Amino acid sequence: SQKIEQNSEALNIQEGKTATLTCNYTNYSPAYLQWYRQDPGRGPVFLLLIRENEKEKRKERLKVTFDTTLKQSLFHITASQPADSATYLCALVRISGYALNFGKGTSLLVTP
Amino acid sequence: GAGVSQTPSNKVTEKGKYVELRCDPISGHTALYWYRQSLGQGPEFLIYFQGTGAADDSGLPNDRFFAVRPEGSVSTLKIQRTERGDSAVYLCASSPSGTANEQFFGPGTRLTVL
Secondary structure, rough: OOOEEOOOOOOEOOOOOOEEEEEEEOOOOOOOEEEEEOOOOOOEEEEEEEEEEOOOOEEOOEEEEEEEEOEEEEEEEEOOOOHHHHEEEOOOOOHHHOOOOEEOOEEEEEOO | OOOOOOOOOEEOOOOOOOOOEEEOOOOOOOOEEEEEEEOOOOOOEEEEEEOEEEOOOOOOOOOOOEEOOOOOEEEEEOOOOOOOOHOEEEEEEEEEOOOOOOOOOOEEEEEEEE
C-alpha cells in the first residue's frame, strides 16, 4: 500500500540552526511533492512545490530536495526562528493527479 | 478577506443526526477539495470538484457522506446519521484549476459527535 512517512517525533532546535525534516514514501510515483505549514487550529499553508524532474528548490530560507531514487524529500529551514515553530506537512499528488496525500506531519519547535 | 472560508467553525451534534458543513472558496477557483483531519494526523482526502461536478469522490468513507457544488463556487459537505468516529476537523481547499497548483486551505470546521 502507499505510504508517506515523516519524522514521527517532534524536532527541537535552537534558534539560528538549520532544521531538516524528512519525508519518505513507498509505492508511489509522484509527479510532484508539496510542503505545507500548519499552525494549531488553522488550515495548512502552502510553502513549496517540487516536481519529479527537479532536484532542488529554494525560497528565501527554505530549501526542498527531491530524490525519486531514494523516494525521499528533505525540507530545510536555515537560520531558524521561533516563528518557524509549527507542524510541517509533506504531500504527494494522488494517482488522480489532483488531490493530495499527506503525511502525518512533523512538529518543529525552535527555541531562543 | 479573499481567502477560503468555512462555516461553522465548530459544530457539536449527537450521534445519528445530520450535519452540513459549508465552504466558500476563493473567487474564480474552479477546483475545490474536501479533506478530513483527525488529531495527530495529516489531512485525508475526501472529494474533489472541478466546477460543479465531483471529479473524484474516492475518498468518501461511505455513503453517509455526500458533497455538492451546484453553482461551481460554494460547496456543502453533508453527513447523514453521524457517528462518533466522524469527529474530526473538516478542511476545505481551493485552487485555480485542478493541476499541480498549490491549494489554499480554509480554517476548517471542527465536528464533534457526542
